Amino acid sequence: MTALSSSHASELSQPKIQIGISACLMGHEVRFDGGHKRSRFCTDVLSDYFDYVPLCPEVAIGMGTPRQPIRLVSDDNKGVVDDSTEVFARGTRDETLDVSDDLRQYGRMQGQQQQNLCGYIFMQKSPSCGLFGVKRYLSNGMPEGSTRGLYADEFCKQQPLLPVEEAGRLNDPGLRENFLVRVFTYSDWQQFSAQPYSAKDLIEFHARYKYLVMAHSQSHYKSLGRLLADLSGKDIRQIGQEYFSELMQALAKPASRKMHTNTLMHLQGYLKNRLSTDDKQELTDVIHQYHKAIVPLIVPLTLLKHHLKNHQEVNQYAWQQVYLNPYPYELGLRNDI
Incomplete structure (x- = not known):
């Protein structure tokens, strides 16, 4: 899955x-x-x-x-x-x-x-x-x-x-969400790596996970970028194992409110030339409300996904981010964090 x-x-x-x-x-x-x-x-x-x-x-x-x-x-x-x-x-x-x-x-x-x-x-x-x-x-x-x-x-x-x-x-909302993020990521990688993959495939896999990693660990966000920067002449399966190890280590670090806010603002940047002044201000306000613990994460995420969906033809990179849907929406895990 x-x-x-x-x-x-x-x-x-x-x-x-x-x-x-x-x-x-x-x-x-x-x-x-x-x-x-x-x-x-x-x-x-x-x-x-x-x-x-x-x-x-x-x-x-x-x-x-x-x-x-x-x-x-x-x-x-x-x-x-x-x-x-x-x-x-x-x-x-x-x-x-x-x-x-x-x-x-x-x-x-x-x-x-x-x-x-x-x-x-x-x-x-x-x-x-x-x-x-x-x-x-x-x-x-x-x-x-x-x-x-x-x-x-x-x-x-x-x-x-x-x-x-x-x-x-x-029973702890943050620990529960973190565990399930890692489980669904682990499953996604197992399916991906079960088949032969190229350097291009690995880079595309990471492209989907880039902002999820950003929300959990800035240091791994940078180190994974360096790992995949130049794959010419490399053993891709070996690089893949190194990548997966670092990916799981990154996600094992619980995402903080500050890190989520930073990630939301980065994704908001893909909409800067697409939203009206009022829509842009509303999204900014909701992200700030989350940062101040006034609303849960699901509130700014829902609004962000609404705008990204409406403009996905020019923001396909942002729309494909696993960060937006790392596990089934029906679990409601982001209602409590």
Whole structure:
């Protein structure tokens, strides 16, 4: 599914994007207590666009349901705990239960096998699946910090560019929007790179993403321009991989209100000789209102797209920008940022 236009994204006949997800978030009763943590946003909203691959590492490695809970424990035998300290996944009631190696091995295996994924939604706070701030304990049972779940850590090492997020963090409008921008971009690139492409094709791909990158990272906006400035005699597939790596790194940086405003003003420039004085002032005023947090991003974007559509015959470059429709419009993600 291409991120180029909302009409394309709305066509449910298009193949859905494959997304990995913690099985409990799909309502599967695989939690340690035999329950689940169904995410209605994932199952009821995103399921129109995503084809989920549910995974539960704890069940996959042979732990039953229900089962003894596990927690992450630091190896503090040396008396010092730092970033290099090894972390184990052990039973909370019986510490002879140690599934550390099994979880890591399963994470490596799935990370290598699941090559068709364009994103992954993990269960927060889980000692196997948590991405951020999973509690870590000393051997005496006292909490001493936080880390990443063992399965999630190994999986992400195998696919470092894959968009990943925790279900709980998807409640934050900015994080939710950023994750989905990256997922649809990742999918667009996977489709693009699945076929042979030339230097011209790569430049045209970047041309569509130019202003989306601008909204996320000025430094990558410049470095990607330099990367593609002269492709004569270069290995285009190698350059393509470098380009994709930088593109995903750029989009991993959340777009700020200031950066969105700057991007909107750049796109407005394509209309400077096409709009009446009143229309031009109205668009400028609405962009400033967004910058001052009076209106959400969807307001200036809607007006900008209205004018670009009316003048697309002379502004095709601006009209084709993925920034205008990086994911299905129906998701309404820019209503809240």
